[in-house]
Amino acid sequence: MAQMMYREAVVSTIAEEMARDPNVVMLGEDIVGGMGTAGGPEAIGGIWSTSVGLFDQFGKERMIDTPISESAIIGAASGLALSGKRPIAELMFADFIGVCMDQIWNQMAKFRYMFGGKSRCPAVLRLVYGAGYNAAAQHSQSVHQFLTAMPGLKVVMPSTPADVKGLLRTAIRDDDPVVFLEHKALYGMKGEVPDDPDFTIPFGHARLTRAGEDVTIVSTGLLLGFCEAVADKLAQEGIGCDVIDLRTTSPLDEEAILDSVEVTGRLVVVDEAPPRCGLAVDICSLVANKAFASLKAPPQTVTPPHTPIPFARELESAYLPSTDKIEAAVRQVLGWR
Missing domain, CATH: 3.40.50.970 (Thiamin diphosphate (ThDP)-binding fold, Pyr/PP domains)
Structure with missing residues (x-):
């Protein structure tokens, strides 16, 4: 390749x-x-x-x-x-x-x-x-x-x-x-x-990039790499994370998300869009409606705040999801009682 x-x-x-x-x-x-x-x-x-x-x-x-x-x-x-x-x-x-x-x-x-x-x-x-x-x-x-x-x-x-x-x-x-x-x-x-001139990926098929049985992390785009880094770090502590790359948000691979949550019982959704009426809350709603019995903790989202994106470098960094914020969300669902 x-x-x-x-x-x-x-x-x-x-x-x-x-x-x-x-x-x-x-x-x-x-x-x-x-x-x-x-x-x-x-x-x-x-x-x-x-x-x-x-x-x-x-x-x-x-x-x-x-x-x-x-x-x-x-x-x-x-x-x-x-x-x-x-x-x-x-x-x-x-x-x-x-x-x-x-x-x-x-x-x-x-x-x-x-x-x-x-x-x-x-x-x-x-x-x-x-x-x-x-x-x-x-x-x-x-x-x-x-x-x-x-x-x-x-x-x-x-x-x-x-x-x-x-x-x-x-x-x-x-x-x-x-x-x-x-x-x-x-x-x-x-x-x-791949070198194949006819290599295609069908829409609506998410990709599992890390496998684990403790927490499901869902993301896409740039933030997927952040999620993978967190999963790799937590794996050293014996914490296993399923990391799902959506690839397409419409159609959405609901089956991949629900199948994972039915195993892990915990969900963290990471998205770069603002939180209100967004993809992260939509996926949390999907899981609450269709996999509620499997949940061991309330689903968590990691998104920017509901504000315009700031120009200043320090403020933009604070605005965006980060590996620290993702890790904190994962530990929160793991520690919920």
């Missing part, structure tokens, strides 16, 4: 799928040049370097630099998808999704339903999300909680380069709109990636 970075897995998967299917196109802000850099097209391949080399391979008809208008990007992707193309639309920051919410919520997510199942909308919306870069409240948010709440959307949150490869390929080949969330702090992460 090849070793590559998270961002390289994004680029290579898009290139492979564009070569395989001429209907795959990509559009977004600065995906060709990037911040007005000198040197002509394909200077850096976007500010995140997730489209490097694609312009040279596929040209201006399939790599489309757009105006600074998220509503135009997503609106164009909607029309392209309805007319037989498979667009990949990139939003430079997930925070800007508010500008194009109508196109996503009232249009893309509802096309199949409103047209009686006679239409397809095979669009992938790639959103760059997450804190940790001191980019302040308007460029650091995790927006998956309200996207997950929208019927008609599939929501994907890969945590490793291998999952980027398998899940993004599945997303591009899917006939319904898929929101593909890439955490900006993971772009430099390296890992093994």
Whole structure:
């Protein structure tokens, strides 16, 4: 298997799928040049370097630099998808999704339903999300909680380069709109990636990354690594943790969560989104409703506080979930009587 970075897995998967299917196109802000850099097209391949080399391979008809208008990007992707193309639309920051919410919520997510199942909308919306870069409240948010709440959307949150490869390929080949969330702090992460050109990962199948019988820890994205670090530390004390990487929040692998909790009897959910009406409380509710008899302690959540993300480095660090906070939550459910 090849070793590559998270961002390289994004680029290579898009290139492979564009070569395989001429209907795959990509559009977004600065995906060709990037911040007005000198040197002509394909200077850096976007500010995140997730489209490097694609312009040279596929040209201006399939790599489309757009105006600074998220509503135009997503609106164009909607029309392209309805007319037989498979667009990949990139939003430079997930925070800007508010500008194009109508196109996503009232249009893309509802096309199949409103047209009686006679239409397809095979669009992938790639959103760059997450804190940790001191980019302040308007460029650091995790927006998956309200996207997950929208019927008609599939929501994907890969945590490793291998999952980027398998899940993004599945997303591009899917006939319904898929929101593909890439955490900006993971772009430099390296890992093994299967060489199989048809390697895919089905949606709705979580991944067990650590196994234990004492506590179930559920997370995804950047925070999965934090959870694994806590599980490894506690394993040295004889405490075994199941660590579950959701991979997709819609569809949600309920079975994986419930099966684990039925063994451990304890649940900790770690999420980067704010706590109110969020993914963490949704999963706790799921377990309380369907596995209550198995619980040995009240489920715990580790999330940021219900405030905007602060700019100052020290405040942002205090705002985010950490290994210390996750460990404290695990010890709390272990010590409950």
